Amino acid sequence: MDEKQSLPPTLQLSFRKGDLIVKEGDYGISIYRILKGKVAISIQSGEKEIRLATLGPSEIIGEVSFLNRNIEPRTASARALEDTQVEVWHPLLLAREYEQMEPIVKYISDQVLERLIRMNRFIGQMGTKGFRKPVEPETNASQRSYYRKDLATSCEYRPLDIRKTAWLKGKLRNISLSGLGLDVSSRNNLHFPHEFGKVFRVRATLPNGKQVQVDAKIVTVKKSNVPGRLSVGMAIENITEEARKTLGFFLMP
Numbered sequence: 001m002d003e004k005q006s007l008p009p010t011l012q013l014s015f016r017k018g019d020l021i022v023k024e025g026d027y028g029i030s031i032y033r034i035l036k037g038k039v040a041i042s043i044q045s046g047e048k049e050i051r052l053a054t055l056g057p058s059e060i061i062g063e064v065s066f067l068n069r070n071i072e073p074r075t076a077s078a079r080a081l082e083d084t085q086v087e088v089w090h091p092l093l094l095a096r097e098y099e100q101m102e103p104i105v106k107y108i109s110d111q112v113l114e115r116l117i118r119m120n121r122f123i124g125q126m127g128t129k130g131f132r133k134p135v136e137p138e139t140n141a142s143q144r145s146y147y148r149k150d151l152a153t154s155c156e157y158r159p160l161d162i163r164k165t166a167w168l169k170g171k172l173r174n175i176s177l178s179g180l181g182l183d184v185s186s187r188n189n190l191h192f193p194h195e196f197g198k199v200f201r202v203r204a205t206l207p208n209g210k211q212v213q214v215d216a217k218i219v220t221v222k223k224s225n226v227p228g229r230l231s232v233g234m235a236i237e238n239i240t241e242e243a244r245k246t247l248g249f250f251l252m253p
Contacts, residue, residue: 011088015080022061022078030088032061037084043076052076061086148176149251155182155204159192160215168192172204173231177239177247180216182232183224194221194230199237210246214239 012035015021022028024044034057041053041061055061061078151174156167168191170184180202188194196218203213220233239247 010093013086013088015084015086017080017082017084019080019084020077021080021084021086022074022076024075024077025073028062028074029091030062031091031094032078032086032088034059034061035085035087038081039084040079040081041076042079054081148174148179150174151207153204153207155202157182157184157200157202160199160201162192165192167203170232172202175247176251177236177244179219179233179235180214182234183226184230184232186223186228186230189230194218194232196221200234202234206246206250208250210250212243212246212250214243214247 015037021032021039024042034055036057039055039059039061040051041055042049042051044050055078062074064075151172153172155170155172157170158165158167168184168188170182170188172180173183174181182202184194192198199215199217201213201215203211205211214236215238216234216236218232219235220231222231223229224231
């Protein structure tokens with residue numbers, strides 16, 4: 001019996017939409033080439049499933065296990081997004097060709113593999129932290145997208161309908177061109193009711209040293225996780241062009 005006859009045969013398998021082809025954490029050595037259909041590659045990060053890629057015909061699944069040359073758990077799951085057909089290869093079918101590669105080519109492939117594994121791990125970590133959704137782009141000529149930024153900056157605010165009054169103290173927790181979030185003492189509610197629709201003037205110095213002032217309407221008020229504090233969500237009602245530019249440059253990604 002020659003070497004070719006001793007090698008495992010190439011198989012073709014079919015999967016229906018939603019079927020799991022490879023499960024993260026399981027042990028496996030087979031390599032799959034997609035003949036038709038689409039496959040989602042994902043990793044589990046806490047309770048979240050993070051999509052890494054969507055693959056189609058002629059693309060490969062399971063190459064990490066082969067290139068790692070170790071019997072290790074699968075680093076990602078592969079699920080059929082539609083009825084899918086794959087060709088299954090045993091690593092022995094490729095091992096001889098791989099070993100005959102020039103050392104420099106194998107070295108490059110090892111480096112790419114290490115980067116891929118690190119990147120997948122990084123994406124998983126970011127997935128557990130979550131991402132803030134971008135605010136809708138401004139409808140001006142620049143068409144830039146601005147993002148809500150988290151802060152921990154002192155601010156002052158007072159009701160817009162009462163001009164001669166002291167400024168209340170608070171913390172600016174996040175801000176965008178469309179709204180902001182404040183963390184304030186619940187005692188501030190005794191001075192002026194923090195009610196839905198109430199408009200306040202808010203001013204603060206941003207971390208870049210620029211001052212900004214806006215008029216904003218309360219849209220949410222809820223108790224903070226810290227006793228004696230309130231979380232106040234506000235939608236910006238009025239902002240000067242100068243303040244818009246100052247805030248816009250600060251928010252640029």
